[in-house]
Amino acid sequence: xxxxxxxxxxxxxxxxxxxxxxxxxxxxxxxxxxxxxxxxxxxxxxxxxxxxxxxxxxxxxxxxxxxxxxxxxxxxxxxxxxxxxxxxxxxxxxxxxxxxxxxxxxxxxxxxxxxxxxxxxxxxxxxxxxxxxxxxxxxxxxxxxxxxxxxxxxxxxxxxxxxxxxxxxxxxxxxxxxxxxxxxxxxxxxxxxxxxxxxxxxxxxxxxxxxxxxxxxxxxxxxxxxxxxxxxxxxxxxxxxxxxxxxxxxxxxxxxxxxxxxxxxxxxxxxxxxxxxxxxxxxxxxxxxxxxxxxxxxxxxxxxxxxxxxxxxxxxxxxxxxxxxxxxxxxxxxxxxxxxxxxxxxxxxxxxxxxxxxxxxxxxxxxxxxxxxxxxxxxxxxxxxxxxxxxxxxxxxxxxxxxxxxxxxxxxxxxxxxxxxxxxxxxxxxxxxxxxxxxxxxxxxxxxxxxxxxxxxxxxxxxxxxxxxxxxxxxxxxxxxxxxxxxxxxxxxxxxxxxxxxxxxxxxxxxxxxxxxxxxxxxxxxxxxxxxxxxxxx
Amino acid sequence: xxxxxxxxxxxxxxxxxxxxxxxxxxxxxxxxxxxxxxxxxxxxxxxxxxxxxxxxxxxxxxxxxxxxxxxxxxxxxxxxxxxxxxxxxxxxxxxxxxxxxxxxxxxxxxxxxxxxxxxxxxxxxxxxxxxxxxxxxxxxxxxxxxxxxxxxxxxxxxxxxxxxxxxxxxxxxxxxxxxxxxxxxxxxxxxxxxxxxxxxxxxxxxxxxxxxxxxxxxxxxxxxxxxxxxxxxxxxxxxxxxxxxxxxxxxxxxxxxxxxxxxxxxxxxxxxxxxxxxxxxxxxxxxxxxxxxxxxxxxxxxxxxxxxxxxxxxxxxxxx
Numbered sequence: 001x002x003x004x005x006x007x008x009x010x011x012x013x014x015x016x017x018x019x020x021x022x023x024x025x026x027x028x029x030x031x032x033x034x035x036x037x038x039x040x041x042x043x044x045x046x047x048x049x050x051x052x053x054x055x056x057x058x059x060x061x062x063x064x065x066x067x068x069x070x071x072x073x074x075x076x077x078x079x080x081x082x083x084x085x086x087x088x089x090x091x092x093x094x095x096x097x098x099x100x101x102x103x104x105x106x107x108x109x110x111x112x113x114x115x116x117x118x119x120x121x122x123x124x125x126x127x128x129x130x131x132x133x134x135x136x137x138x139x140x141x142x143x144x145x146x147x148x149x150x151x152x153x154x155x156x157x158x159x160x161x162x163x164x165x166x167x168x169x170x171x172x173x174x175x176x177x178x179x180x181x182x183x184x185x186x187x188x189x190x191x192x193x194x195x196x197x198x199x200x201x202x203x204x205x206x207x208x209x210x211x212x213x214x215x216x217x218x219x220x221x222x223x224x225x226x227x228x229x230x231x232x233x234x235x236x237x238x239x240x241x242x243x244x245x246x247x248x249x250x251x252x253x254x255x256x257x258x259x260x261x262x263x264x265x266x267x268x269x270x271x272x273x274x275x276x277x278x279x280x281x282x283x284x285x286x287x288x289x290x291x292x293x294x295x296x297x298x299x300x301x302x303x304x305x306x307x308x309x310x311x312x313x314x315x316x317x318x319x320x321x322x323x324x325x326x327x328x329x330x331x332x333x334x335x336x337x338x339x340x341x342x343x344x345x346x347x348x349x350x351x352x353x354x355x356x357x358x359x360x361x362x363x364x365x366x367x368x369x370x371x372x373x374x375x376x377x378x379x380x381x382x383x384x385x386x387x388x389x390x391x392x393x394x395x396x397x398x399x400x401x402x403x404x405x406x407x408x409x410x411x412x413x414x415x416x417x418x419x420x421x422x423x424x425x426x427x428x429x430x431x432x433x434x435x436x437x438x439x440x441x442x443x444x445x446x447x448x449x450x451x452x453x454x455x456x457x458x459x460x461x462x463x464x465x466x467x468x469x470x471x472x473x474x475x476x477x478x479x480x481x482x483x484x485x486x487x488x489x490x491x492x493x494x495x496x497x498x499x500x501x502x503x504x505x506x507x508x509x510x511x512x513x514x515x516x517x518x519x520x521x522x523x524x525x526x527x528x529x530x531x532x533x534x535x536x537x538x
Numbered sequence: 539x540x541x542x543x544x545x546x547x548x549x550x551x552x553x554x555x556x557x558x559x560x561x562x563x564x565x566x567x568x569x570x571x572x573x574x575x576x577x578x579x580x581x582x583x584x585x586x587x588x589x590x591x592x593x594x595x596x597x598x599x600x601x602x603x604x605x606x607x608x609x610x611x612x613x614x615x616x617x618x619x620x621x622x623x624x625x626x627x628x629x630x631x632x633x634x635x636x637x638x639x640x641x642x643x644x645x646x647x648x649x650x651x652x653x654x655x656x657x658x659x660x661x662x663x664x665x666x667x668x669x670x671x672x673x674x675x676x677x678x679x680x681x682x683x684x685x686x687x688x689x690x691x692x693x694x695x696x697x698x699x700x701x702x703x704x705x706x707x708x709x710x711x712x713x714x715x716x717x718x719x720x721x722x723x724x725x726x727x728x729x730x731x732x733x734x735x736x737x738x739x740x741x742x743x744x745x746x747x748x749x750x751x752x753x754x755x756x757x758x759x760x761x762x763x764x765x766x767x768x769x770x771x772x773x774x775x776x777x778x779x780x781x782x783x784x785x786x787x788x789x790x791x792x793x794x795x796x797x798x799x800x801x802x803x804x805x806x807x808x809x810x811x812x813x814x815x816x817x818x819x820x821x822x823x824x825x826x827x828x829x830x831x832x833x834x835x836x837x838x839x840x841x842x843x844x845x846x847x848x849x850x851x852x853x854x855x856x857x858x
Binding site (some may be wrong): 050051151165180182183293305337341342343344345346347350351358359362366367369370373374377409410413414416417419420421423424427428431434435453457460463464465467468469471472474475476477479480483484487524525528 | 540590592628637638639640643653654655656659660661663664667668671672674675678679680682683686687690723724726727728730731733734735736741742745746749766769770772773776777779780781783784785787788791799815849853
């Protein structure tokens with residue numbers, strides 16, 4: 001009547017091989033795709049960082065202003081009141097005759113997407129709306145790649161760096177266990193490493209204490225504090241607001257030792273930076289130039305002669321680790337936007353291990369209970385359902401391993417629910433088969449009508465849950481996503497195992513069941529003969 | 539083994555009058571609890587920090603409290619967590635502590651050896667976004683489920699299933715207040731699980747009702763519903779029991795870690811099962827579901843189809 005191997009059974013066997021094959025690496029730590037455990041299960045540090053995209057825009061305008069300043073000085077164009085803010089860059093041209101030259105300089109910027117407004121001699125430069133949005137997005141991408149770069153050089157195992165929402169970045173560092181490690185990693189990630197060379201306003205610096213903020217702004221200056229040695233700040237320095245050059249021109253940074261055998265960070269500049277550096281130092285011999293990192297003055301040595309070659313040093317009271325972290329930070333590029341820690345979660349390794357242990361105990365315990373229950377209630381039909389359930393579990397793990405999905409605690413909860421739901425499909429089917437048997441249908445008939453009737457209800461209920469899982473995955477965050485993912489995969493797997501697979505089984509062994517007719521053994525019900533009277537289910 | 543050898547039709551529609559009354563009271567009580575007592579928002583939503591600290595010896599809770607007060611931390615809550623050694627320290631949002639782990643270590647150091655097992659700090663902005671996104675995804679999921687049930691069944695059934703769903707989630711969510719559990723992401727996961735479970739249960743019964751309506755030529759809706767619930771009763775009980783078992787194991791062995799998930803879900807399974815039997819079908823009837831009209835509509839639909847078919851044939855004949 002039926003061949004031993006039917007398509008349904010074959011599909012089930014394929015699923016079994018696939019599931020076990022791809023799930024085993026996760027259990028046995030052999031080669032192959034493994035399921036990634038979420039931080040809540042293995043311990044580590046998770047940081048949600050807000051990216052200050054507005055700040056980035058401000059910096060962008062500042063850097064445009066500094067390149068304009070350089071270009072104007074080179075061509076002897078006199079401008080007044082050159083300054084930048086979140087609104088853009090503005091300046092006033094002093095000599096109307098220079099208009100053509102200014103236009104020439106601005107032309108490049110205009111090509112870059114800048115909008116330039118002029119009223120009389122006042123120029124205002126601003127990035128277009130689209131360009132601004134694009135720049136913000138680019139900033140986030142740049143921040144992500146910089147963080148990745150730094151973590152790579154820091155030598156941490158499997159860090160995850162992902163964009164979250166419009167302007168946040170999620171960094172997950174498994175295996176960070178001590179407070180010291182946590183501090184160091186956090187500092188390395190969030191250090192913006194914004195290196196600037198700034199000219200000291202020597203003439204006015206003497207009167208720094210008597211100047212008001214208003215006056216300082218008018219002078220086109222800023223006041224920055226010295227980086228404290230050992231945490232102690234000691235004074236401020238008056239600097240020209242427009243930096244001589246910016247960290248973007250940096251090509252390399254290394255830890256070297258100075259003559260006192262103190263670690264310092266030496267850096268090199270690209271050719272453009274080297275030229276600006278050289279020109280400035282040549283013209284300002286005898287004056288001071290400040291090395292500013294993240295808006296703190298690290299040193300302000302007097303320029304003795306023109307500095308060619310484009311390299312310099314940052315000296316501070318560094319430990320070797322600090323110097324090496326700073327070098328990594330500088331090398332991997334400036335973070336073009338400041339980062340704010342929005343959320344910090346630390347999970348100790350012992351808690352992670354406990355979580356895994358408890359969830360596995362719960363999962364296996366629940367599993368065994370369900371199996372015992374199914375087998376004692378449905379006899380061999382219960383065994384078939386249990387096999388389907390086991391394959392289902394393997395399938396979930398296999399699919400998650402292949403897609404590199406992360407298993408979290410809520411994900412575990414999703415699996416627990418799937419165990420309940422998958423066994424539900426078989427309960428519905430078995431109940432329908434029993435109904436058919438009670439109506440004195442033949443076993444083949446009962447099986448057929450059982451699956452036909454049950455499939456509709458199972459299909460409806462599974463599809464509804466699947467739609468819900470999909471939406472929760474698409475719009476939810478973090479743990480909601482993890483939950484939706486496992487239930488979604490679980491539902492699909494249960495359609496394959498609990499509905500298709502078990503039916504294949506029955507088809508294959510139908511001749512045996514029909515011959516043997518021991519319904520108590522197969523379906524856990526009394527044989528038909530003793531149930532002459534038709535039951536209520538008419 | 540068989541639970542019910544013969545399907546005995548139980549008059550669920552009669553009992554569901556009581557069920558409906560009980561549920562109404564329960565819902566009012568829940569709303570009262572929510573409005574007058576309110577949820578204890580956990581850090582995930584309210585922001586702030588929670589540290590889970592395990593001491594080698596028994597944790598000196600009073601001393602820990604004192605130490606935090608000395609260190610000028612205001613509004614710090616210290617409570618035992620699971621075992622004698624473990625405590626949970628809640629620090630409300632407010633003053634931003636840059637390096638909380640270092641601070642906590644400094645404060646607790648004199649009190650004995652300990653380990654920070656977990657430290658969550660969430661800014662208020664994140665909690666806000668989480669709330670918005672969580673609510674959005676929930677509303678969308680519920681709407682989509684309603685749409686699907688509406689298309690496959692009837693709008694009254696869709697509405698009834700969603701009302702049952704809301705009933706279940708409301709009671710489950712409120713159980714969190716009763717058991718004094720913080721509203722955190724685990725609780726949200728539990729409510730999500732419940733939604734999936736509850737709609738499943740309801741659909742299985744609705745499917746049986748629809749089957750009864752189509753196969754049995756009777757206009758006695760109560761009979762059809764009673765018959766449908768009765769014949770799916772074994773399944774409903776079995777499934778609920780298996781899910782309940784799994785959750786019970788999770789609750790008993792999962793210790794305190796998963797309590798935010800397992801305890802509300804235990805309540806949810808009971809409520810979800812009860813509501814799909816006693817509430818959802820009753821609400822569909824209360825919404826004005828009428829079997830006579832349903833049959834009439836079905837008849838009209840069938841006639842329309844026949845008419846169309848006839849017209850099509852005529853048309854084809856005309857052309858041939």
